[in-house]
Amino acid sequence: MAVHWFRRLRCKMGATPWDNVDGPQAEFTFRATAIGLLIGCLLCFTNLYFGLQTGWISMxxxxxxxxxxxxxxxxxTPxxxxxxxxxxxxxxxxxxxxxxxxxxxxxxxxxLLEEDRDGVPPLKLSWVSAIGWSCAVAFFGVFLSxxxxxxxxxxExxxxxxxxxxxxxxxxxHELPPPDTTVRRRRGYQELNQDDVAEENVVMNPEPENIGLLRDAIIESVTEESEGWTSLIWSFVASGVMTLAAYFFPVIFSMPLFxxxxxxxxxxTFTPSLSYIGQGIIMGFPTTISMNLGMLVGWGILSPTAKHSGWAPGPVGDMTTGSRGWILWISLAIMCTDSLVSLIPVIYEIVVQKLLPSHIALSLFGSENSSKEDKEVESDDRLVPLSWVIWGTGGSVVIGTFLVWLVFxxxxxxxxxxxxxxxxxxILSVLGVRALGETDLNPVSGLGKISQLFFAWIQPGNIVANIIAGGVAEAGAQxxxxxxxxxxxxxxxxxSPRAQFYGQLIGSSLSIIVTSIAYSLYNRAYSIPGPSFPAPTAYVWLGxxxxxxxxxxxxxxxxxMVASAIIFALVSAAKTYxxxxxxxxxxxxxxxxxFAIGFLNTPSFSIARFLGGFAEFLYYRHYGKEKGGIRLIIIASGFVLGEGVVSIISLILRTWGIGVxxxxxxxPGLCGGCPA
Structure with missing residues (x-):
């Protein structure tokens, strides 16, 4: 009855015919999907742009x-x-x-494959082949969800x-009561953006008066100044203008630091990119500190050591004989160790809960683990049917296998x-999802490497198979x-989980085309890897x-590598604990x-992110997270989206032959687009 009342109320308020959907899928509307696709396309270009530059993207x-x-x-209608x-x-x-x-x-x-070294020539996928590959891996993870x-x-x-x-x-x-987060706080639970117990109590267990204060502060920070658009537009424009200026005058984004x-x-060098500063704000101060510590160790200590000791005799930036290629291996050891150590408690709990008697598992993990009661709160017509999962998973594997064979x-x-x-x-998706749920970190870098290790055994000597298989496994987990x-x-x-499932399928389908087109355009206009887009994670996979x-x-x-693995096994164990x-x-x-990302990227990428993280720290320290946090997120989002979107203009200019x-x-060699 409440559903019918709500539907009639929406019609009286002027909802469109598409919004007036019968049944529990009313939230799956044309406007929600269309706006989501628009924002997603902007994020797609932005993530591709920054992913090729730094290997780091954001959800x-x-x-x-x-x-x-x-x-x-x-x-x-609201x-x-x-x-x-x-x-x-x-x-x-x-x-x-x-x-x-x-x-x-x-x-x-x-x-990056070399025929003399790897037995196969470089594989450059056409636009059609890129779409085929994307279709092969785009839906497997969706049906697993x-x-x-x-x-x-x-x-759980x-x-x-x-x-x-x-x-x-x-x-x-949306001025709703706060969601019920009083579920079992497993040992992996970390509340985001909480600096002290008092602040956590306001957000996680708000009293009636605190709810009003918190809501008023956030709504005010979003709605003031023309509904928050002023902050978003100005930050977007500032970042976009700076990006265009750097296209025509490359030294702006490649300033000699010392x-x-x-x-x-x-x-x-230093890249004073507002988008990198925005990414640093989004990452947070602790993460940017870790990244810059890695930068200092990798580029300030290990790189000169390898060069002067003769272990990496080539030019510093050479990924084969230079110290950049040398510290790549240290980075790989750290990433794999950190990912695997963070998975150990997850694997342990899975094994223990399956093998231990129920009364022991109950004492270790709480009543939820041993309860057989179905805790599902959604009706069947709002859930994704099991038959869809079975047919979708099986179909994605069969069709994906055929497409991979067709492409490669x-x-x-x-x-x-x-x-x-x-x-x-x-299998790795289960581990990755559990690690993400516990720690907010999806260790896909380490999971992909596990797949590579396995395929080195079942298809030895085949580098192409090793990389592709790792990519298939990583795609599902990611x-x-x-x-x-x-x-x-x-x-x-x-x-509705089913409405979200529809959104996932539609978003993934459109992104196949958008990403493939964007990647093909970047490949035509730039050398990948190259000064503008070094694609650092490509060297990790191939290496x-x-x-x-x-x-x-x-x-x-x-x-x-061994010394770094031991050190970060201890560090990761301490952090996980x-x-x-x-x-x-x-x-x-x-x-x-x-820390390892700081090794992969040249210092220019890490320093700007540190500035963003430090700005976030100072801003929250002065204004507080509740009062000013949303405004800062809006500004950071504008910074990131500004460069990502305007990079499309730079891409068109490059395609048309309009240079610096x-x-x-x-x-020389450090300014993207400049032949100097």
């Missing part, structure tokens, strides 16, 4: 929800919170395809901190090996994990594949993955 789920809320202010969740889910599914389909790592790695949701969100009630934080934001923006000699010989041929990877890749991907955060948000706000085939490492790098016990100092323990105006001040 932007919270930012998508916030921008969607701003868009909804122009609608005749958008519901559930529609906003469908919008956000669609945007994330569209925007994360560059990483899920390997456009920032797998495909550039295949383009419904059964995983049932287990980790409904039954894992925290998924980013998804929970997004639900809290949406509830405040003089021309240090910049040319040791690659120490029988010599690239055998069909039976591709099927095994999907199976491994499904996509299932990203979508699970959105499903957690939907679970807390009571959005490990070659190592597993040849077993040869650069001089003395193995010693440093502290995080799972909700220690306030846990976020200040260095993140191994962020002046190379004055440029360091």
């Amino acid at each position: 932007m789920s919270l930012q998508s929800a916030l921008i969607g809320f701003l868009f909804s202010k122009f609608l005749r 958008m519901t919170a559930q529609e906003n969740i469908v919008l956000q889910t669609t945007a994330v599914a569209t925007g994360t395809m560059p990483l899920a389909a390997g456009f920032v790592g797998i495909l550039p790695a295949l383009g 419904p059964p995983l949701r049932k287990q980790v969100i409904v039954e 009630q894992l925290a998924f901190p980013s998804g929970t934080a997004t639900a809290q934001l949406i509830s405040v923006l 003089g021309r000699h240090i910049a040319e010989d040791w690659l120490w 041929g029988h010599e690239g990877i055998k069909p039976w090996a591709t099927v095994i890749g999907y199976i491994i991907g499904a 996509q299932a994990g990203d979508l699970m955060q959105d499903l957690k948000t939907g679970h807390l706000i009571r959005a 490990l594949a070659r190592l597993l085939r040849d077993g040869q490492l650069p001089a003395r790098s193995s010693d440093f 502290a995080s799972r016990r909700e220690r306030p100092y846990a976020k200040w323990i260095p993140s191994g993955v962020a 105006v002046s190379c004055l001040g440029c360091v």
Whole structure:
């Protein structure tokens, strides 16, 4: 009866015929999907652009929800919170395809193959082939998400901190009671953006008077100054103008930091990009500290050491004989160690819960683990039917295997090996999703490497098969994990899982075309990898594949890899222990993955992000997270989207043959687009 009353009320308020949907799928509306696709396409270009530059992309789920809320202010009928969740889910599914389909790592790695060394020439996929490859991996993780949701969100009630934080934001923006987050706080639960117990009590367990204060502060920060558009537009324009200026005068984004000699010989430059500053704000101060610590160790200590000791005799920037290629191996050891150590508690709990008697498991993990009661709160017509999951998963594997064979041929990877890749991907997805739910970190970098290790055994010597199989496995784990955060948000706000599933499918389908077109355009206009788009993760994929085939490492790098692995095994263990016990100092323990990213990227990328993280720290310290946090997110989102979108203009200019105006001040090889 309440549903019919709500539907009649929406019609009286002027809802469109499309919005007046019978049944429980009312939140799956044309406007929510359309706006989600629009935001997702912007994120898709942005993530591809920054992924090829730095190897780091963002889900932007919270930012998508916030921008969607701003868009909804122009609608005749206010958008519901559930529609906003469908919008956000669609945007994330569209925007994360560059990483899920390997456009920032797998495909550039295949383009780096050398016939003399690897036995096959470089594989440069055409636009049609890129679409075929994307179709092969785009939907597998989507069909894995419904059964995983049932287990980790409904039954085990894992925290998924980013998804929970997004639900809290949406509830405040739409003036709803705060979502019930009083579920079992597993040891992995970490509340986002909480600096002290008092602040956590306001947000997580708000009293009636605190609810009003918190809602008023956030609504005011979003709605003032023309519904928040002023902040978003000005930050977008500022970042876009700076990006265009850097296109015509490349030195703007490649400033010698300690003089021309240090910049040319040791690659120490500074990129004052507002988008990188915005990314630093979104990442947060602790993460940017970890990244810059890695930069200092990798580029300030290890790189000169390798060069002067003769272990990396080539030019510093050379990925084969230079110190940049030498420290790449240290980065790989740190990433794999950090990812695997963070998975150990997850694997342990899975094994213990299955093997221990129920009364022991109950004492270790709480009543929820042993309860057989079905905790599902949604009706069957709002859930994704099991038959869809079975047919969809089976169909995605069969069709995906055929498409991979069609794109890469029988010599690239055998069909039976591709099927095994999907199976491994499904298993690794479970581990990745559980790790994400516990710690807010999806260790896909380490999971992909596990798949590479396995395929070095079942198809030895085949580098192409090794990379492709790793990409198939990583795609499933990455996509299932990203979508699970959105499903957690939907679970807390009571959005229809089936409506979110529709949004995921539609977003992934459109993103296949958008990402493939964008990647093909970038490939035509720029050298990938190259000065403008170094694609650092491509070297990680190819380097490990070659190592597993040849077993040869650069001089003395193995010693440093072992030492780094031991150090970060201890660091990661300490961070995991502290995080799972909700220690306030846990976020200040260095993140191994962020530390390793500091090795992969030249200093120019890390320093600007540190400035953003430090700005976030000072801003919150002065204004507080409740009062000024949303405004800062809007500004950071504008910075990131500004450069990502305007980069499309730069791409068109490059395609038309319109080059730089002046190379004055440029360091040879470090200024993208400049022949100097």
